[in-house]
Amino acid sequence: MSKRRMLFIKIVLLIMLGAIVFRLYDMQIINGEGYKNLSDQRTSANVTEKAPRGEIIDRNGKVLVTNRKGYSIKLQKTSISDEEFNAMLLKLFEIFDQEQYFVSDSLPISQTAPFSYTFEDDEEKHKWFDGVKKINENMTPYELLEYYRDSYKISQELDMQTIRRLAGMRYEIRKTGFSINQAYIIAEDVSAVVVSKIKERQNEFPGVTVTEEFFRKYTQGSLAAHILGRIGKIYKEEYEELEDKGYSLNDLVGKEGIEKICEEELKGQDGSENIYYGKAADLLADDGEVPATPGNYVVLTIDANVQKAAEESLARNIQKIAASGEGQERKGADADSGAAVVIDVKTGDVLALATYPTYDPATFNEMYTELSNDPAKPLWNRAISGTYTPGSTFKPLAAIAALSTGAISIDEELPCDGVYTAFEDYQPKCWIWSEQRKTHGLQNVTKAIENSCNCFFFETGRLTGINAISEYAHKLGLCEKTGIELTEEVAGNVSNPEYKKKIYANEDDKNWYDGDTVQTAIGQSFSAFTPIALANYAATIANGGTRYRTHIIKSIHSTVDGSLVYENKPEIANEIDISDDNLNAIKLGMLGVADEGSAKQIFSGYPISVGGKTGTAQISKKASNNALFITFAPFDKPEIAVAVVIEHGYRGANAAYVARDIYDEYFGLKNGGTQANNDDKNIGIFEGLLP
Numbered sequence: 001m002s003k004r005r006m007l008f009i010k011i012v013l014l015i016m017l018g019a020i021v022f023r024l025y026d027m028q029i030i031n032g033e034g035y036k037n038l039s040d041q042r043t044s045a046n047v048t049e050k051a052p053r054g055e056i057i058d059r060n061g062k063v064l065v066t067n068r069k070g071y072s073i074k075l076q077k078t079s080i081s082d083e084e085f086n087a088m089l090l091k092l093f094e095i096f097d098q099e100q101y102f103v104s105d106s107l108p109i110s111q112t113a114p115f116s117y118t119f120e121d122d123e124e125k126h127k128w129f130d131g132v133k134k135i136n137e138n139m140t141p142y143e144l145l146e147y148y149r150d151s152y153k154i155s156q157e158l159d160m161q162t163i164r165r166l167a168g169m170r171y172e173i174r175k176t177g178f179s180i181n182q183a184y185i186i187a188e189d190v191s192a193v194v195v196s197k198i199k200e201r202q203n204e205f206p207g208v209t210v211t212e213e214f215f216r217k218y219t220q221g222s223l224a225a226h227i228l229g230r231i232g233k234i235y236k237e238e239y240e241e242l243e244d245k246g247y248s249l250n251d252l253v254g255k256e257g258i259e260k261i262c263e264e265e266l267k268g269q270d271g272s273e274n275i276y277y278g279k280a281a282d283l284l285a286d287d288g289e290v291p292a293t294p295g296n297y298v299v300l301t302i303d304a305n306v307q308k309a310a311e312e313s314l315a316r317n318i319q320k321i322a323a324s325g326e327g328q329e330r331k332g333a334d335a336d337s338g339a340a341v342v343i344d345v346k347t348g349d350v351l352a353l354a355t356y357p358t359y360d361p362a363t364f365n366e367m368y369t370e371l372s373n374d375p376a377k378p379l380w381n382r383a384i385s386g387t388y389t390p391g392s393t394f395k396p397l398a399a400i401a402a403l404s405t406g407a408i409s410i411d412e413e414l415p416c417d418g419v420y421t422a423f424e425d426y427q428p429k430c431w432i433w434s435e436q437r438k439t440h441g442l443q444n445v446t447k448a449i450e451n452s453c454n455c456f457f458f459e460t461g462r463l464t465g466i467n468a469i470s471e472y473a474h475k476l477g478l479c480e481k482t483g484i485e486l487t488e489e490v491a492g493n494v495s496n497p498e499y500k501k502k503i504y505a506n507e508d509d510k511n512w513y514d515g516d517t518v519q520t521a522i523g524q525s526f527s528a529f530t531p532i533a534l535a536n537y538a539a540t541i542a543n544g545g546t547r548y549r550t551h552i553i554k555s556i557h558s559t560v561d562g563s564l565v566y567e568n569k570p571e572i573a574n575e576i577d578i579s580d581d582n583l584n585a586i587k588l589g590m591l592g593v594a595d596e597g598s599a600k601q602i603f604s605g606y607p608i609s610v611g612g613k614t615g616t617a618q619i620s621k622k623a624s625n626n627a628l629f630i631t632f633a634p635f636d637k638p639e640i641a642v643a644v645v646i647e648h649g650y651r652g653a654n655a656a657y658v659a660r661d662i663y664d665e666y667f668g669l670k671n672g673g674t675q676a677n678n679d680d681k682n683i684g685i686f687e688g689l690l691p
Contacts, residue, residue, distance in 0.1 A: 050251075051268030052214040054295030054559055056228060056258055058304040059349075065228055065259075067214040071195045073187040075173065077180045078207035082153035086166055088205055093165065095197045096187065102366065103187055105168035106175070107148075113161060115141040175236070176249035185250050189215045222360040224307050226381040227300070227353055227486070227552065229257020230361045246270065258298060258553070261485050265556050265565065268295030294559040301349035301554045301568075303342075309665035310340040310354035313658045314646075318356055321627075321649055330624045332650035339382040340644045340658050341535035342666070345632060347570040348539070348548025350484060351640060352662065353532070355382045384489040387528035388645050390478075391615030391652060392452045392691045393630045394523030396541060396586050398460055399445050401472040403582040407464040408445065410585040416440035416455035422462060426515040430454040431691050449589025449613065450597045452691045454522050461521025462514060469520060470496040475576055476537045476547060478529045483549030483573065492529035495520040523615060534630050535643035541590075542611070542632035542641050545576035545583060587611055591635050598691060599629070602656040608667055609635035612659070614652030616691040624648035629655035633663055640666060652691055 056065040073092070080088070096103055108118045108128060119125040129137040135147055145160065148167035158166070173184045187194070195210050202208075216231060231252045234242065239249055245264075247253070253267075254260035271292035318335050325332030342352035357378040359371050371379050380386070402408045418433030431454055432438050440453045448456035461469065473479055473494035481489045493499050497512040503526065504510045519525040529537075532550060540547040549571040556566040590611035594603040598614040612631030619626055627649025632641040642662055644655040664670060 049271035049273055049289075049292045050213055051270050051292035052294045053216065053231075053268060054262075054266040054297040056262075056266075056298045056300065058300055058302045058307075059351075059554055060303060062304045063219050064224060064300070064302075064304065066217050066219060068217040069212050070189040070215045071192070072185050072211050072213045073190060073194070073198065074209050074211050075178070075184045075186050076207045076209060077178055077183075080206055083155075084206075086152065086154055086170075088208070089166060089169055090162070091201075091204055092186065092198075092208070095194055096190075098197075099191055099194050101187060101190055101194060103169065104365070105172040107164075107168040107171045109141045109145065109164060109168070111164070111168075113164075115145065115160070115164065117141055182248070183209075183250070188213070216361075218360070218362050220304060220308070221362075222358050223304065223311065224302060224353070225358050225361050226355050226383070227257055227302060227307075228361060229259040229261075230255050230364050231259050232365070256488075257486060258300065261487065262298050262553070262556070265298065266295040268559075269293040296556050296565055297559050298556050299554045301344075301351065301552050302353070303351045303666075306342055306662060306665050307352040307354060310342065310352040310658065310662050311356065311358065313661035314338050314340055314354055314356040314644075317654065317657050318646055318649070321646065321654055325624065325650060330622075330650075332624050332648060332654070334624050334648040335646060335650065336376050336648065337382060338644065338646035338649065338655075338658075339386060339531040340642065340662065341383050341532045342662055343532075343535045343539045343550060343641050345539040345543040345638045345641050348483075348536070348550045349554065350532070350550050350552045351666070353381075353383045353484075353552065355380070381486070381488050382645070383531045384484060384486055385530070386645070387490065387492050387530055388626055388628065388647075389617035389619070390523040390527055390529055390534065391617035391626070391628055392523055393534060393613050393615035393628045393643075393652075394527065395449055395452065395457050395521075396590065396613055397472055397476055397478070397537065398457055398464070398469060398521040398523075399449060399586050399589070400476070400541075400576070400578055400582070401468045402460045402464040403445065403585070404472065404578050405464055405468045407468070408460055410445055410582060413442040413444050414448070414456050414459050415442055416453050418455070420455050420458040420518070422459065422518075423514060426513075428454070428458060428515070428518065444585075446585050446589040446592065449586060450592030452593075452598060452614070457521045458518040461518045464521070466496055466512070466517045466520060469517070470494050472576075473527070475574055476540055477573060478527075478533050478537055480533075482530075482532050482536050483571070484532060484551065485553050489532070490530060492533050493527065495526035499526055523617065531643045531645045534628070534645070535641055538630040538632050538643060539638075539641035540576060541583070541587065542638035544580070545578050546572055547574045547576065549573045587635070590631075594631070598653050599631075599656045602653060602660050606660070606663075607669060608633050608663060610663070611635045611638075612656065614656060614691060616650075616652040619648070624650045627652050627655040629653070629659055631656070631659050633667075 052067045055063055057063050110116050110118055117125060125137055129135060135144060145164055145167055148171060149163050152167060152170040154163055154166050176182065176184050178184050198205060198208060198210060232255045234247060234249060234251045234253045238253060239247060254263040269292065271290045273289045318338055321332040321335040325335065338356050340352065340354045341350065343350055357376050359378045403410065416430055416439050418430050418439040420428050430440065432440060440451050443451065443453050443456045478492050479494050480491050495516065500512055501510045516525055520527060536547065536550055551568045554568055555564060557564055590613050593599050593614065594610040594612050599612050603610050610631055610633045612629060615628035617626040617628060627646040629644045629652055632638045642659045644658045646655050649655055
């Protein structure tokens with residue numbers, strides 16, 4: 001290589017090296033700050049745009065749950081120190097406190113001193129500590145707080161209450177996987193005042209942004225709260241199951257009711273957007289937006305007007321029973337709760353599912369402690385989770401078993417002498433003997449149901465036998481779940497030898513006696529059924545013996561174009577083998593209950609013919625009896641069946657007032673029958689002698 005060429009190469013290399021040096025000098029010295037800002041702009045995050053949840057509406061199109069826009073306060077990860085982060089959180093807490101907004105966390109230490117663990121049991125405590133380094137379950141709550149204080153570099157000069165608050169929030173933030181791509185929502189659905197105060201001092205809150213989001217709006221207040229359910233922040237266990245379905249730790253998910261059952265349909269498809277942030281997580285630019293798709297809407301079988309009538313009537317009548325029984329031992333002063341269920345006898349659709357007391361889903365989080373500690377258990381869905389001794393509402397079933405097996409015939413008459421003397425060592429009494437020292441005389445099955453004659457059903461039960469009674473209780477669905485989609489439903493149980501063996505530990509107590517059989521036949525002993533099962537049992541009698549599975553979801557539709565996603569169709573669970581003649585004899589007895597029997601006071605002059613059966617179930621010698629009523633209407637062409645249970649309602653007839661209010665609404669009888677609006681003063685104080 002010539003010297004001339006070598007010189008040329010050296011010159012070129014020197015020029016290139018000089019250019020590189022100059023470029024570095026320009027980037028780092030002359031324009032360093034500008035390029036630093038440009039670098040910040042290249043910090044990007046893929047931000048999720050939450051899809052609005054689908055609406056929940058009643059069978060007639062009335063919206064029960066929809067969405068409204070509100071504000072959330074979101075934290076985006078920045079490069080500020082722990083100390084600066086803690087100071088910023090304290091400033092946020094100050095604003096929240098001024099506006100009485102409570103921020104919760106899941107750190108298992110009580111919110112206020114003296115601090116204690118909030119684990120439900122030792123197993124939960126062990127699970128929480130298991131596998132976590134540097135802490136153990138032998139630590140006291142104060143020692144654990146000190147650990148978190150040091151871990152999060154919280155100032156020791158702060159009082160323990162403030163340390164607990166900061167530690168809880170830092171724990172919650174870390175638990176969600178907080179990062180540049182995973183923001184944390186510190187507060188949801190805050191007021192405009194909170195938003196204004198934060199924006200006024202935005203420079204004090206690096207990484208804090210205000211976002212508009214969708215929140216659930218319960219258009220009918222507390223109506224159907226136990227049906228609709230609620231949503232809440234996703235739990236860690238839920239996230240582990242739902243992560244693969246696109247959920248994040250900031251998501252809200254259905255916790256109970258339809259919100260939970262239809263979670264996948266209601267959720268919708270989240271959208272996304274690429275956003276570029278500066279050092280303080282200030283929004284600089286965005287692009288690449290993928291719009292969110294709203295969730296499907298769910299149509300319930302519920303009729304909102306009938307549901308409202310049932311809820312309001314339960315509350316009104318229970319309160320009146322309690323007021324009228326005050327000062328009278330075991331006459332209803334302790335009445336405090338109940339349930340009512342309405343079913344379409346031709347389809348199994350549930351038109352109303354009411355529980356009292358109830359709660360407001362919109363204030364669930366704020367009121368949770370009070371609600372969970374309330375002895376009346378307002379969070380408990382009594383309509384599908386409560387089981388109750390049926391009392392005399394069981395007598396039509398005992399009659400079905402007796403007639404179907406040939407133990408008695410429809411024309412056969414059995415004597416009522418006031419005291420049942422078939423056994424030497426056990427002689428139970430008819431209610432009319434206990435209260436009036438009278439007897440019913442000879443009774444056929446129709447009159448025995450109308451008069452609720454215990455002696456007739458004592459003998460009927462003995463002749464039929466416990467196995468047949470138990471068999472028909474299962475056929476009529478009283479001992480199994482009815483099929484409603486709500487997860488809280490429980491199965492009932494009928495009194496029989498097998499069940500008695502399960503509930504007693506002492507071998508002598510496990511023995512079954514003839515006295516157990518006759519008590520089972522009148523709805524006492526160990527039988528206990530849910531209100532929804534009782535309503536479906538009444539519906540099965542009303543429609544001629546076809547038992548449908550109950551449903552509360554009618555259909556699901558796309559919010560985008562209204563197309564049908566799912567439709568429920570009537571589903572037969574069982575056909576009861578009973579002749580028309582036998583069934584008519586039983587139904588005529590139930591007609592007599594409303595016309596001449598224990599419900600006469602409630603349905604006298606009522607414009608629609610009603611079949612029904614009252615029940616008064618003894619609970620204990622220290623409490624008022626439970627009141628029950630099963631019914632269907634119109635008698636000739638039944639459309640709906642109703643079951644009402646009032647805990648400590650004193651007399652079964654008291655529950656019939658609730659059923660009448662439901663009929664008034666369903667059949668459009670706002671003014672009721674000739675007596676329907678003239679006896680409010682008597683509601684809840686029925687003193688008739690029939691059960």
